[in-house]
Amino acid sequence: MLNKENTGLIVVDIQGKLTRLVHESNALVSNCEKLIKGVQALDLPILWLEQNPEKIGPTVDELSSLLSSPTGHQEPIIKYTFDGCENAQFVEAVKAANVDTWIVCGIEAHICVYQTAIxxxxxxxxxxxxxxxxxxxELYNKNLAIKKLVNNGVELTGLEMCLFELVKDCRIPVFKEILVLIK
Known part of the structure; x- marks a missing residue:
């Protein structure tokens, strides 16, 4: 089970025109908005990656506005390798966050998300x-990535499942804020 005391979020490469080309792109962006808002409400660390933004473009406005907002206070970590962990600045930020669990969202599941998670x-x-x-x-590539990730010990969760695991108790003040996001 996720625990807000030791969990952070990594947002991987939700950038430019590529975002609009992925399977169910509108649902992806909407769900990632909810996830980021929920994680911000819970005051968890967030790391934000961008793959070669000069060529692919920046993170989509819907998400970059949240990530760089007064509650976000951050800039993306630029990378050129598909695996974010090949970037020293990212690895340093991962270690500095002082958590032992990372929830991961982003694109493309079978490339950058897969390699970074592994x-x-x-x-x-x-x-x-x-x-x-x-x-x-392609949906096939998302499904393949999920299968390989699970086979390598990475767990699966869903938007609602992870947010409610992190909240744990409907009596805490942030519960209502999370509930509004989910509805």
Whole structure:
């Protein structure tokens, strides 16, 4: 089970025109918005990756506005390798976040999300892929990535499941904020 005291979020490469080409792109962006807002309400660390933004474009406005908002206070970590863990700045940020579990969302599931999640797992972190917050251009590739991730010890979760695991108790003040996001 996820625990808000030791969990953070990694947002992988939800950028430019590619975002609009992935399977069920509107649902992906909407779900990632809810996930980011929920994680921000819970005051968890968030790391944000962009793959070669000069060529692919920046993170889509819906998400970059949340991530760079006064509650977000961050800039993306730029990378050129598909695996975010090949980037020293990212690895440093992962370690500095002082959590042992990462929930991961982003695109493309079978490339950057897959490689980054596998490397995080190999570094000793618990990793959970938010299955309704990842996608690829082809559904087949998303499904293949999920299957390989699970076979390598990465867990699956969903948007609602992870947020409610992190909230734990309907009596805490942030519960109502999370509930509004889900409805």
């Amino acid at each position: 490397s995080l797992k190999r570094m000793g972190f618990e990793v959970q892929i938010v299955s309704d917050c990842v996608s690829s251009r």
